[in-house]
Amino acid sequence: MTSISLKKDSGTQLNADTPCPSCGGISAQIIANRDGKTNETLITVSCSDCGLGRIDPLPTDQELAEWYAKQYRQAYKSAVQPALRHVLRAGRNAQQRWQWLLQNSDGLLNDKLAHSKQSLDIGSSSGEFVYLLHTLGFKAKGIEPHEGYATYARNRLGIDVNNGTLQHCLASELPRSLDLVSMFHVLEHLPEPIAALRNIGEKLKPEGLLYIEVPNALRLCSPHYMFFRAHTLYFTGQTLRNLLEKSGFKIVSHNHDGSDNLNVVAQYVHSHNMNHGSDATHPLVSAQNARQWAPYLLQQLKDGQPMRKWRMRQEEKRTAAQYENGQALLDALYEKH
Numbered sequence: 001m002t003s004i005s006l007k008k009d010s011g012t013q014l015n016a017d018t019p020c021p022s023c024g025g026i027s028a029q030i031i032a033n034r035d036g037k038t039n040e041t042l043i044t045v046s047c048s049d050c051g052l053g054r055i056d057p058l059p060t061d062q063e064l065a066e067w068y069a070k071q072y073r074q075a076y077k078s079a080v081q082p083a084l085r086h087v088l089r090a091g092r093n094a095q096q097r098w099q100w101l102l103q104n105s106d107g108l109l110n111d112k113l114a115h116s117k118q119s120l121d122i123g124s125s126s127g128e129f130v131y132l133l134h135t136l137g138f139k140a141k142g143i144e145p146h147e148g149y150a151t152y153a154r155n156r157l158g159i160d161v162n163n164g165t166l167q168h169c170l171a172s173e174l175p176r177s178l179d180l181v182s183m184f185h186v187l188e189h190l191p192e193p194i195a196a197l198r199n200i201g202e203k204l205k206p207e208g209l210l211y212i213e214v215p216n217a218l219r220l221c222s223p224h225y226m227f228f229r230a231h232t233l234y235f236t237g238q239t240l241r242n243l244l245e246k247s248g249f250k251i252v253s254h255n256h257d258g259s260d261n262l263n264v265v266a267q268y269v270h271s272h273n274m275n276h277g278s279d280a281t282h283p284l285v286s287a288q289n290a291r292q293w294a295p296y297l298l299q300q301l302k303d304g305q306p307m308r309k310w311r312m313r314q315e316e317k318r319t320a321a322q323y324e325n326g327q328a329l330l331d332a333l334y335e336k337h
Helices: 061-070 072-077 084-103 128-135 147-157 166-170 193-203 237-246 283-290 293-302 305-320 326-333
Strands: 013-015 027-034 041-047 053-055 118-122 139-144 160-163 178-184 204-215 249-254 261-268
Touching: 027 283, 084 128, 084 178, 084 204, 084 305, 084 326, 118 128, 128 139, 128 147, 128 178, 128 326, 139 147, 139 166, 147 160, 147 326, 166 193, 178 193, 193 204, 193 237, 193 261, 204 237, 237 249, 237 261, 293 305
Parallel strands: 118 139, 118 178, 139 160, 178 204
Antiparallel strands: 013 027, 027 041, 041 053, 204 261, 249 261
């Protein structure tokens, strides 16, 4: 195992402690050596062979399962169950994601075809997307590793959200039984993404769709925010599509690589494309080196972000305060009659 000196800066070449989960490569360049949220030691590297970003060493499945079951939501949202304003925000995000899927599913999905379709939302948080699909007629289910949020979804929204790990919960799904699997800001948390994606693929019907959203690791953000322990993987549009193709999927559609979040719709075709393109020029290293406080803050002020965020939060608080609970809020938002 290679010991990494914290004196090494971004761009330093090394042999990583754990191989790349996409291509198996060991050679890498350091992107960052600190957790952007806690300032604790955390090595993040870019694979020299395929360009995928990852923390090094990668955590084990057991370590991740224990952390997500109890600590993740508290550590990053300071809550064991969602506040109403967070339910409102997540509900609005769910609507936007559904509309994007309708427009980018190549005619394979629409509102009329939703009735009685089988869907599974992986990492469903407090269940807003599952609830939306339920109102549209899906036989909608979810998986959420955090006990408090899964309990909230079941008890407060009355939806089928299973608490547990991805591997454990998928074991109960029949092969080729699902029409739609969604994963919003989940794939970047998995230490073995190819195994997980192939497992998901085997549960999809032949015409079934996988809908993924992950953060774009090249997006504009503060110098210290990007890399932290909750995310094991860091994607560009290229490395995300490469990973999906290597896992047996074909890309149906995707959004612009310059977006803050990367969206992909894919179908499982079993064949594993080993001759995909490379993103091994280390764009993650270049992007991190370009992140400086002065230009970032100037851009934020130029775009009016501080005031916009403040106004958004105030509007969310006012709107959420009109409802007694999350279900009433979502019913109004989704116009359930």
